[in-house]
Structure formats: structure tokens, C-alpha cells
Amino acid sequence: MSEVKDSQGPLWEVFIQTKPGQPFKHAGSLHAYDKEMALQNARDLYTRRGEGTAIWVVPAAAIVASTPEDVGPFFDPQNDKVYRHPTFYVVPDGIKHM
Amino acid sequence: MNKQEALFTYCLRLADTSLIHGQRIAEWCGHGPFLEEDLALTNISLDLIGRASALYKYAAEVEGKGKTEDDLAFFRNEREFYNLLISELPKGDFAYTISRAFFMSAFDYLYYSELLKSNDETLAGIAAKSLKEITYHLRHTSTWMERLGDGTEESNKRLQDAVNDQYRYTGEMFEMDEVEELMAKEGIGVDAKALLPKWEKMIDETFAKSTITKPENVVMQSGSRKGLHTENLGYILAIMQSLPRAYPEAKW
Numbered sequence: 001m002s003e004v005k006d007s008q009g010p011l012w013e014v015f016i017q018t019k020p021g022q023p024f025k026h027a028g029s030l031h032a033y034d035k036e037m038a039l040q041n042a043r044d045l046y047t048r049r050g051e052g053t054a055i056w057v058v059p060a061a062a063i064v065a066s067t068p069e070d071v072g073p074f075f076d077p078q079n080d081k082v083y084r085h086p087t088f089y090v091v092p093d094g095i096k097h098m
Numbered sequence: 099m100n101k102q103e104a105l106f107t108y109c110l111r112l113a114d115t116s117l118i119h120g121q122r123i124a125e126w127c128g129h130g131p132f133l134e135e136d137l138a139l140t141n142i143s144l145d146l147i148g149r150a151s152a153l154y155k156y157a158a159e160v161e162g163k164g165k166t167e168d169d170l171a172f173f174r175n176e177r178e179f180y181n182l183l184i185s186e187l188p189k190g191d192f193a194y195t196i197s198r199a200f201f202m203s204a205f206d207y208l209y210y211s212e213l214l215k216s217n218d219e220t221l222a223g224i225a226a227k228s229l230k231e232i233t234y235h236l237r238h239t240s241t242w243m244e245r246l247g248d249g250t251e252e253s254n255k256r257l258q259d260a261v262n263d264q265y266r267y268t269g270e271m272f273e274m275d276e277v278e279e280l281m282a283k284e285g286i287g288v289d290a291k292a293l294l295p296k297w298e299k300m301i302d303e304t305f306a307k308s309t310i311t312k313p314e315n316v317v318m319q320s321g322s323r324k325g326l327h328t329e330n331l332g333y334i335l336a337i338m339q340s341l342p343r344a345y346p347e348a349k350w
Binding site for chain 1: 132133134135137138141234237238241245
């Protein structure tokens with residue numbers, strides 16, 4: 001049996017900004033053949049209900065990701081360093097989006 | 099024909115074209131070439147049906163006989179529909195749907211940009227909302243024109259076939275009869291005829307990018323302003339209207 005070829009084009013990751021000034025957050029992924037199609041598909045798939053005011057699309061292949069094997073050396077050494085957490089001062093009321 | 103009757107007919111024509119085109123595109127729901135485009139097409143379809151709904155509502159108000167938007171959409175027969183013939187042509191393949199939506203979006207973009215200046219506040223309001231949607235429809239369909247036209251031999255052929263078949267239905271968009279003339283004169287409606295050179299320029303530019311050849315010496319089809327349609331309208335109305343006609347009180 002011949003292998004079924006994926007005809008839906010390369011995978012892209014979508015990031016949506018809910019309001020100006022806010023960080024872009026990962027919303028999901030989609031298929032598209034070019035940048036413009038990726039942007040339009042992101043708009044149609046992920047912003048239909050007023051979720052955002054700006055979109056980033058990134059080719060999934062361009063994302064460099066850590067592997068499960070990295071978990072130990074990457075993240076475990078932080079567990080015993082409580083002084084890295086900013087818990088020793090009070091955040092003023094005027095500060096937003098912390 | 100007085101001004102009120104003309105305005106009623108005018109709204110009905112715009113609404114019918116929008117509804118029938120929306121219904122046609124809705125036929126792609128669940129059948130899109132891939133998931134993302136399936137959603138894109140149904141979004142466009144919903145925009146068109148939403149615009150039709152607003153226009154029917156206003157038409158019913160203008161007519162003043164206590165009808166609803168649903169009465170106008172579901173309880174009129176083929177000869178009482180005034181949608182442009184191009185909107186009722188069959189769904190066809192993807193290239194056929196894109197080509198039609200491109201021709202109509204380019205026209206709508208120009209038309210609703212003018213309708214924005216209408217001295218009828220309701221129509222100007224509908225135009226303002228619609229124009230944002232149309233701007234997106236135009237962007238979506240013109241980028242697909244380029245991809246298909248400048249794509250593979252197969253996609254170019256399919257798009258060229260669609261353009262060749264549909265071009266004779268584009269002339270109707272620019273026709274002016276006594277209703278349109280009166281509405282334009284009153285500052286309510288749009289002088290569609292004046293939009294033709296701008297529309298042709300838009301089409302020519304996209305054809306060039308899409309390596310599509312413009313059909314020449316085309317004899318334009320006509321009839322929708324008088325309720326004369328192709329054989330396609332009866333079928334689409336049958337599908338669209340059968341449920342409300344069988345169950346007139348149906349609600350959801």
C-alpha cells in the first residue's frame with residue numbers, strides 16, 4: 001500500500017494578541033501553503049469570536065523546542081532556589097499585567 | 099412606481115443577491131478542500147447571509163405590510179427573486195466558486211464603498227458593516243485567484259474555464275433600470291454603471307497576476323432585474339425553502 005501523502009501543506013503555529021500591549025499567546029496550529037494563506041486561515045480559525053486584535057503565524061518547522069530529555073538538566077536545578085521568586089516585596093496597585 | 103416601492107425593490111435586489119450567493123457558498127460546508135478553507139468559505143457564506151438578513155429586514159420595514167425577513171427569503175417564488183444571475187450559477191469546483199466570489203467581491207467592494215455615502219441612514223449603516231467583510235472576501239478570493247491561476251497546469255485550466263463560463267454574467271452587475279436610476283437620483287442608491295471602469299481595472303490586475311486570459315467579445319446575459327433566471331435558481335430555492343414551507347411555524 002502506498003503511503004498517503006499529506007496534501008494539506010506545511011504546519012504553522014498561531015499566536016494571538018488579545019489587546020494591544022498584551023503578550024502574544026499560542027492559540028493552536030493550522031495548515032497553509034504560504035504566509036498570506038497562513039495569516040488568513042489563522043484569522044478564520046482562531047479569531048471568529050473576537051479573540052484577538054493581532055496575529056502572528058510562524059512555520060512550525062522554524063520553532064526550536066526542548067526535548068523531554070532536557071527536563072532534568074533544564075528545569076530541576078531551579079526547584080531549590082526560592083530566592084529567585086519575587087515574593088519579598090509588595091507589587092504596587094498601579095502595576096498591571098504582572 | 100413611487101420612491102417607497104423603488105426602495106423596497108432596491109433592497110430586495112441587494113438582499114437576494116447576497117442570500118443566493120451565501121447559500122451557494124454554504125454548499126461547501128463540510129466539503130471544503132481542507133479544513134481551514136472549509137471554515138473560510140463558511141465564514142464568507144455567513145457574512146453574506148447576515149447582510150441579506152439586514153437588507154430583508156429593512157425591505158420589510160419599507161414595504162410596511164408587516165412581513166418579516168424570513169417571509170421575504172422563504173415565501174417568494176423564483177420569478178419574484180431578483181438576485182444577479184451570477185450568484186445562482188452552480189457551486190462547481192473550487193476554482194468556479196473562487197472565480198465567482200472574486201468577481202462579486204470586487205464589484206461589492208466598489209458598490210458598497212459608494213453605498214456608504216447613501217443619504218438613507220439604514221443602507222449607509224449596512225454598507226459600513228458589510229464593507230469590512232467585503233474587504234476581507236476580496237483579499238481572500240484574489241489571493242486564491244493568484245494561487246490557482248499561477249499554480250499548476252490543472253489549477254490554471256480550471257480557473258480559466260470558470261472565468262470563461264462566468265464572464266458573460268458579469269455585465270448584469272452594472273445594469274441600471276428605472277428603479278436603480280431613481281434610487282441613484284435620490285442619493286439613496288448607487289450608479290452601478292459608473293463602477294465598470296474601476297471594476298475592469300481590478301479584474302485586469304488580478305488576471306495579470308494570475309496568468310488568466312480575459313474573455314473577449316462576450317455577449318452579456320441579463321434578466322434578473324425582471325425575475326428571469328437560469329434553470330439553477332429553482333433548485334436552490336427548493337433546497338433553501340422546503341423546510342420553512344413544510345413547517346412555516348418552525349423555530350430553533
